[in-house]
């Protein structure tokens with residue numbers, strides 16, 4: 422036996438299922454005038470909701486959003502120019518070192534290979550340094 426009134430969900434389910442709900446709801450409705458009145462209101466409301474046209478904006482939402490977006494930053498910042506200069510200088514230094522080493526150490530294959538390995542490691546470390554610098558720059562730009 423049910424003790425309280427019907428919930429809104431129970432009433433909506435009852436109306437939408439044309440009264441084919443749980444027996445206890447029907448039993449409560451048969452004697453509770455408060456719930457009968459509320460149920461009558463739902464019976465009036467639901468068909469109106471079904472026939473209502475879908476809501477539509479009378480303005481262009483996409484255009485408004487795009488107009489309010491901050492403009493994308495175009496161009497290269499000073500920090501990025503410095504990074505590219507550093508990379509360029511690193512590459513030139515590496516090539517210069519390679520030239521000097523192959524020219525004066527060409528007779529010694531082991532030394533040449535060793536030099537190339539050292540330059541490779543240095544290049545890799547410079548690349549990592551630049552990457553870390555770029556990450557820090559991005560963090561700074563977002564502060």
Ligand SMILES: [Zn+2]
Nearest residue numbers: 426427453456
């Ligand atoms: Zn009731």
